[in-house]
Amino acid sequence: MKYVGKPIQRIDAYEKVTGFAEYAGDLELPGMLYAKLLLSPYAHARIRSIDISNALKIQGVVTIATGEDFPFRVGLYVNDRYILARKKVRWIGEPVAAVVAEDLETAEEAVELIRVEYDPLPPVLDVRDALKHDAPLVHEELGEYAHSPAFNPIPGTNIANRFVVKKGNIEDGFRKSDVIVENEFFMPQVSHVPMEPHVCIGQYLKDGSIKLWTSAQSPFAIRYILGYSLGIPLHKISVYVPYVGGGFGGKAGINFEPLVALLSKKAGYRPVKLELTREEQFMTAPVRQGFYGKIKTGVTRDGRIMAKKIFYAFDAGAYADYGVNIGRAAGYSCTGPYYVPNLEGESLTVYTNHPWGTAFRGFGHFEFLWAIERQMEIVAAEIGMDPVEFRLKNALLPGLTTATGEKLREDAGRVDQCIRAVAEKIGWGTPPVKISSSKVRAKGIAALWKAPAMPPNAASAAIIKLNEDGTILLSVGVTEIGQGTVTALAQIVAEELSVPVEKIKVVPFRHTDLTPYSWQTVASRNLFMEGRAVIRAARDAKEQILDIASQVLRTPKDDLVIEDEKVYVKGRPEWSIYLKDLAAGYVYPDGNTIGGPIIGRGYYVGSRLTYLDPETGQGYPALKWTFGAQAVEIELDEETGEVKILKIVSAFDVGKAVNPLLVEGQIIGGGVQSLSLGMWEEYRYDENGKMLNPNLTDYKIARAGDIPEEYEIVVIENPQKDGPYGARGVAELAMLSVPPAVANAIFHATGININNLPLTFENIWRALNKGE
């Protein structure tokens, strides 16, 4: 292959290194106004009154909105969110009012003058407390919310979704086990910390149409939800997305877009821009859900997992419109990449009065793999088996069934190969080494898997246009959030149509009026799904090209070849015609013209995916499973709890690396993000649920000096036959399972199990000194 499999440079690189790449925050529109939010100071309270009269007196204030102005609920899977808080506030940071002014300073000044009276209610600030029968209810009206039929909210409780999966006979499985081990695990809420905070501009026009310019991952989801919630036909809503400055899931679903659109209406149809500050990004933008897990594993002495009882509770925070699907995805993947014959899994998405949760790269898997991969290590130690051997012995291989009863396809990825690869590269099998009186070096391993969490009808599409000079325009709905998918898609077009990559342009923005549909840019699904759609679009274009060429060259279509920007007769390259001469209709010397503009079109949906049985969770949720493993070598100072990461090894079965440079970029970037989340990141709250560290001084993310000395990557390519050139997704996978590998290494170094994240030096020190 000429283009697929090559480390081709990103097609968006020139704009990005010169500073000319367009982001939503860079846009300015004529007559544009600026919005500023007033945030709730209470985690849970009734709004008694809001007095905006003093704020309205400020010169330059155009309008002020409160929840009562917008009696619409929005949400991706559950319609549980008002556009501004109505009647009640549910977290410290919930937007209560919005000022729209001629300039930002005026809006900031006015927002300070709004007076809100609250009647505080008891908040629920722990996911376990939220499940108690006498817990205060975050959503009293849960039973009234419209929701997708795939979800099961329980009115009268804080449970936004309950997902259950049952397989085999769990009592039997535990009876046949020699050893039963049960543990609890926890991780806090964290922020995506996209370098570009959320920003959007909305304009409501007098004819009832809406225009949006936004830093969003999924323009079509926004259009659909907005249309549904406001009762506006979709052709009257247009959503424009330029480059996105990092998403990681936080810009998926729908966020502040309905607010700016409705503020524009209230402000006399002028465009309104809302740009979050970093503090607002922490306080009022959605976060990753917190997690609590309890796992009971039954195992035989020779290391076979016989049964697992799994309980996951996701701390969804105040709203769970997207969070419900995270709990569901974690539920159907709950075993991790292992064969478990007898299983009972329950995964709850639970409302609390914390900031609201949404998708985050890994989508529940980062969370539950922390529990699963720690538990694997603990169980292996209990039965005295090497943890790598224990994992290999229970590895979920092609032909075995998943938790939902799906028989793993014969061309599925191979977790055993990933585990073996990282074990070899980290030098597994040597005991921890003391290098000084307090310092010890040790290794740890953890495995992982994930499938795209999406509805069975999630679709992708592509349009390929041949320009008059033979260059090509590819239009796809996947947004460019940094992951680089569009570069790989350009390579696929190049390969299919035998045209150099530099002659292919992927339209660098998404506009729902022009761009072909894509469900969402999430789930590491887009290389696979847009990739298949692009192949079909290319083949459609090819057919059209050959139809005309066949007439011009007076040769049947199946005797023609497209190569190097020409069509020629097989074995007769001198009988040829340039693609450019067919692009907009072929013109004979006398002016007669045949054919017309070439526009190829393709779509893709997963084959035979199903909804899951509401009682047993059985069914086919997965387009593809990507498997991987991570290994680390650490140096632990047992006196201080300080951990230095000496080396990370990552192995993924990507099926086919369409662009190895991009694959490596995802793996290193994801690995460092995973490390950062596991070692340092957490929302810290005071006793009232107020975030204590809403800035990048106190909320630490990895810097250049924090990355491991060595990073080794193993790319395994067992192609999936229905993937584009065999490829599976990898972007989300890259950030799974580094934290359990680190904690497993600490366990090997000290014999101490740490089951709560983050692994800050302080938390490690406390764990090492417990009881002293």
Add this chain to the structure above:
Amino acid sequence: MEKKKITFKINGVEKTVEVAPNKTLLWLIREELKLKGTKKACERGDCGLCTVLLNGEPVKSCLVLAVEVDGSEIVTVEGLSRDGELTELQKAFIEHGALQCGFCTPAFLIVGHWLINRNPRPSKEEVVEALNGLLCRCTGYRPIIEAILSVSKAKK
């Protein structure tokens, strides 16, 4: 607030503007001069994405008042390449995959150019130290460090 007239050179072009004394250099660059390559991401000096060169030295432009730059010379990312021709470091960023979403890229390029100009053969430790004031959430930093080192090697 009474505005003050200031004159400065930005990317080689002399400008005179009137600016209020409470406005930052970042505001001047993005909102007054409409140079959108310099990014705003925290406005308190944590992330470093607004870094520009002020009289040849990198500064976080959110922490500098606009009135302070009177008589100074400023370089932003838009001023790095000349006539569309990329610098060696810009090319190295592309070759090494040192950018993903691209939002932090201007700041890393500014600091990278400053480092290479001041110290044409930095050690890895010196590169890391120079970059430690900047945040990137996508790349894991290694490709950026490698890109800068590759240019320094090329200069040997």
